[in-house]
Structures are given as C-alpha cells and as structure tokens.
Amino acid sequence: MKVGIIGLPQTGKKTLFQILTQTIVKEQSNVQKPLPGTADILDTRFDRLVHMYSPKKEVKARIDLVLLPKMEQETIARGDIFRDIADMDAVCHVVRCFEDDAVYHAEGSIDPVRDSSMVSSELIIHDQIFVEKRIQRIKELGKKKKDETQIKELALMEKMLKFLEEEKPLRLINLSDDEESLITSYPFITKKEMLLALNVSEDNLADYSLLEEFKNQCETEKMEAMIVSAKVESEIALLDTDEEKNEFLEALGIKETALGMLTRLCLKALGLISFFTVGEDEVRQWLVKRGSAAPIAAGVIHSDLQRGFIRAEVIKYDELMEYGSEQELKKQGKLYVEGKNYIVEDGDILNIRFKV
Numbered sequence: 001m002k003v004g005i006i007g008l009p010q011t012g013k014k015t016l017f018q019i020l021t022q023t024i025v026k027e028q029s030n031v032q033k034p035l036p037g038t039a040d041i042l043d044t045r046f047d048r049l050v051h052m053y054s055p056k057k058e059v060k061a062r063i064d065l066v067l068l069p070k071m072e073q074e075t076i077a078r079g080d081i082f083r084d085i086a087d088m089d090a091v092c093h094v095v096r097c098f099e100d101d102a103v104y105h106a107e108g109s110i111d112p113v114r115d116s117s118m119v120s121s122e123l124i125i126h127d128q129i130f131v132e133k134r135i136q137r138i139k140e141l142g143k144k145k146k147d148e149t150q151i152k153e154l155a156l157m158e159k160m161l162k163f164l165e166e167e168k169p170l171r172l173i174n175l176s177d178d179e180e181s182l183i184t185s186y187p188f189i190t191k192k193e194m195l196l197a198l199n200v201s202e203d204n205l206a207d208y209s210l211l212e213e214f215k216n217q218c219e220t221e222k223m224e225a226m227i228v229s230a231k232v233e234s235e236i237a238l239l240d241t242d243e244e245k246n247e248f249l250e251a252l253g254i255k256e257t258a259l260g261m262l263t264r265l266c267l268k269a270l271g272l273i274s275f276f277t278v279g280e281d282e283v284r285q286w287l288v289k290r291g292s293a294a295p296i297a298a299g300v301i302h303s304d305l306q307r308g309f310i311r312a313e314v315i316k317y318d319e320l321m322e323y324g325s326e327q328e329l330k331k332q333g334k335l336y337v338e339g340k341n342y343i344v345e346d347g348d349i350l351n352i353r354f355k356v
Contacts, residue, residue: 001287002064003195003266004034004088006081008115009070010103012199012230013094017067019233020259034084035067041263041274045317045347046285049278052320059284061274063263065092071119082126086187090269091194092262093119097210098201098229113213116196120169120221123189128164130187131157153182169194171222193269196225197262202232206253224265228258273346276317277301294342298352308356312338317347 007013018024021037040060050058068084075081085091096105097112138154156179163173169190175183196218198210205227214225232252239245249257256264267273272287275297288297299306314336315329323329344350 001090001266001270001272002066002088003090003092003262004066004068004085005092005094006068006071006085006119007094008096008119009072010105011094011096011115012098013070013197014067015230015234016094016197016199016228016258017065019230019237020262021065022237032069034069034087037065037067038062039065039259039263041267041285041287042257042260043274043285045274046276046283048321049276049283049317049349052325053278053280053283055278055280055283057282059282061285061287063266071122076122079126082123082189083187085123085189085192088192090266091189091192092197092266093194094197094199094230097198097204098231100201112198112210113217116214116217120190120194121167124164124167124169127170127188127190128161131161131164134186135161149182152178156182164190169221193266194221194223195262195265195269196223197258198225198227199230200227202229202252205229205232224269226258226261226265228261230258233258273344275344275346275348275350277351278349288344290346292344293340294338294344294350294352295340297344297350298354301352304356305352305354308354309340310353310355312342312344313351313353314338314342315349315351316345317349320349 005013005017017035017037020039023035023037039062041063043060046060066084066088069075069081071081093116095112095116096110099110135154135157138150138157142150142154160170160173163170170188171191171193196214198214200207200210204210208227210227211225217223218225232254236245236248236257239248267287271290273290275286275288277284277286286297286300288300294312295306295309298309298312315326316334319329319334320326323332323334326335329335
C-alpha cells in the first residue's frame with residue numbers, strides 16, 4: 001500500500017512526512033523527486049496480542065508513504081508530479097490551515113477550501129487531457145481499422161470525459177468489470193482514493209468546525225479528512241517515553257496521533273482490514289481487502305498457503321479478550337473451523353491448515 005503525500009508549497013507536508021516515517025529531510029532541501037518512507041500501522045489490538053503472547057518477534061503491518069514534490073506551476077507544467085501520483089494507491093493532500101506571518105503562502109492568504117479545490121481541479125484537468133487525447137487516438141485508429149474493443153473503449157472514454165467536464169473525480173464513476181479492465185494500465189489520478197490532512201495550529205486542534213467546512217466537499221468528491229498539527233506532532237516526537245507522549249496528548253485533548261488517524265483512514269479508503277497470526281514465536285498483523293475469502297488471506301501470508309489451503313482455524317479477537325486465553329475459548333466452543341468460502345472479518349486471528 002503506497003500513499004503519496006502532496007500539497008502546495010509551505011503546507012507542512014515535509015514536516016508531517018518526517019514525523020510519520022521518522023525520516024530526516026534537510027530543512028532547506030527542495031524535494032525534486034519522490035522521497036520514500038515507511039510507517040507502522042497503529043492498532044491497539046496488535047499491542048494487546050503482543051502483551052498476551054509475549055512473542056519472540058512482533059511484526060506490525062506497514063504503510064509506504066512517499067513525499068512527492070510540491071505542487072507549483074513548474075512541477076504542474078512539467079507533468080512529473082502527475083506521473084508520480086499515478087504510481088500511488090492513494091493520495092494524502094496536506095492542506096494549510098494555520099496562520100504564520102513568518103511562512104509565506106503561495107496564494108497570498110490562508111483559505112483551506114480554496115486550496116483543496118484548486119488542487120482537485122488540477123488533478124481533474126490532468127485526467128481530462130488524457131481522456132481527450134485517448135479519444136482522438138481511438139478515432140484515428142478507427143479510420144484504418146475498427147474492432148469491438150476500440151468501440152467499447154471510445155464509448156467509455158466519452159462517458160468519462162462527460163464526467164470530468166462536470167468537475168467530478170473519476171473515483172465517483174460506476175464502472176463494470178469489463179470497463180475497469182479496459183483502463184487498468186491508464187494513469188488516472190482522480191480514480192485514486194483521496195485523504196485531506198488539514199494542518200492546523202495548536203490553538204485549533206480541538207476546533208472541529210473546520211471538518212464541517214469540508215463536509216460537503218468530502219461527500220461530493222468521496223474524500224476522507226483529518227485534523228492534524230504537524231508542529232505539535234513534531235514536538236511530541238521529541239519526547240522520550242510513551243508515558244510522556246500520552247500525557248502531552250491528553251493535555252492538548254488529542255485523542256489520536258497523526259499516524260494513527262492517517263493509517264486508519266488509509267485502510268478505510270482502500271477497503272483494507274487487518275487480521276492476525278499469533279503464537280509464542282511471532283505475533284504479526286496482516287492486511288487484506290475487505291470481503292476476501294480465507295484462501296485469499298492465506299495467500300497474503302504465503303502463496304503456498306493459498307495453493308494448498310485446507311481450512312482456517314479462526315479466533316475472534318473480541319472473544320479472545322473476553323475469555324482471556326485460547327484454552328478458555330476451546331472450553332467455551334469458541335474456536336471456529338472455516339472452509340474456503342469463509343469471509344475474513346476485521347480483527348480475525350487465523351491459523352491456516354494447508355497441504356502442498
């Protein structure tokens with residue numbers, strides 16, 4: 001799962017990226033190429049399982065975060081930024097909402113809704129230009145030789161063009177499986193899931209009216225939004241112990257860190273859920289598409305497990321926490337044996353039986 005972090009100049013995206021990935025970016029550096037990093041997915045269920053099993057090894061699921069060059073006229077004109085975004089699974093747009101006279105704003109004033117809409121428009125225009133060129137190309141090819149695939153694609157491109165001309169992102173459009181297969185390799189940006197990270201000052205962290213301002217845009221453009229203060233998060237990162245960090249968060253009324261919010265919203269946007277494997281040797285968190293059958297989840301662990309899948313032994317996380325141990329679950333008849341048609345649920349603890 002790869003999430004690209006984008007934004008206008010001076011929005012705080014570099015600071016946020018450093019906090020999330022613990023990657024050091026030189027203060028004066030101007031990011032010209034995508035800068036990769038990784039971050040653990042925070043999940044309290046994982047922490048409780050580690051506490052319960054005391055494994056020799058613990059492995060959290062991770063998310064790949066990529067800091068992309070700032071969106072300014074030069075990068076937009078060159079088009080590099082769009083190629084970079086096309087390589088992502090989802091996009092996190094950092095929007096400046098904080099006032100600071102010492103930090104200039106590219107547009108001369110602070111207006112988060114305007115900035116968010118402006119970036120969305122640039123992404124829509126990119127997809128629209130691609131569709132228009134593709135329509136022209138298909139029509140040129142059709143003069144020489146027409147085939148069924150070309151006819152279907154032309155109809156699809158015209159459908160998408162109408163959608164984009166109405167300034168709607170393509171993630172809102174309903175496509176059939178056949179239509180999806182026609183555009184699998186195309187670099188559509190607005191088909192990707194979009195998150196908004198509203199970067200506020202410390203004084204506005206508890207002011208959720210900003211989310212209300214974005215409510216309509218988020219609903220009409222199918223986006224998720226979160227409030228974060230990169231400045232405050234950078235101060236938290238400097239604290240030595242988890243106890244100190246938790247005290248600081250509590251004092252400011254912050255219920256969830258930026259990393260916790262971002263990874264949670266990324267999983268939601270991408271339709272992913274967590275499942276776990278546990279034991280004395282290792283406790284590990286895995287990610288799988290929501291609605292996946294047990295053999296698909298087994299394949300996430302190893303292809304051999306999917307190929308030779310026999311059954312999945314399933315423990316429900318909430319029941320394990322309620323009864324306190326696998327032994328007690330067994331006494332209560334709460335250890336479940338499921339076959340190939342079982343749909344994995346968020347928080348399931350799986351033990352895969354297989355034979356290759």
